[in-house]
Amino acid sequence: MADEATTTKATDIFSALADPTRLRMLMALSRCELCVCDLASVCGISQSGVSHQLRLLRDRGLVAFRRDGQRAVYRLADDHVRTLIAEGLEHASEERVS
DSSP: OOOHHHHHHHHHHHHHHTSHHHHHHHHHHTTSOEEHHHHHHHHTSOHHHHHHHHHHHHHTTSEEEEEETTEEEEEESSHHHHHHHHHHHHHHHSOOOO
């Protein structure tokens, strides 16, 4: 069994993935790096809304950024995040037989 700190961290990651807007943002970032304005366009929300969601995703260690002049360009933090998204989407698309 994982220790308490690891369990809490994993729970925080899964709660961040549980929001449709954040998941759309992560899916977009799994394809390429994007700035806030591009993410706003892709997700259909305001730049302010994107910034708010990115702050939570950064705090959970799911996204990272780099400076490109005046703007910040975001990407997935690592391949673990890409795998979590791909596995979750694959699992969700499976047909269930009861």
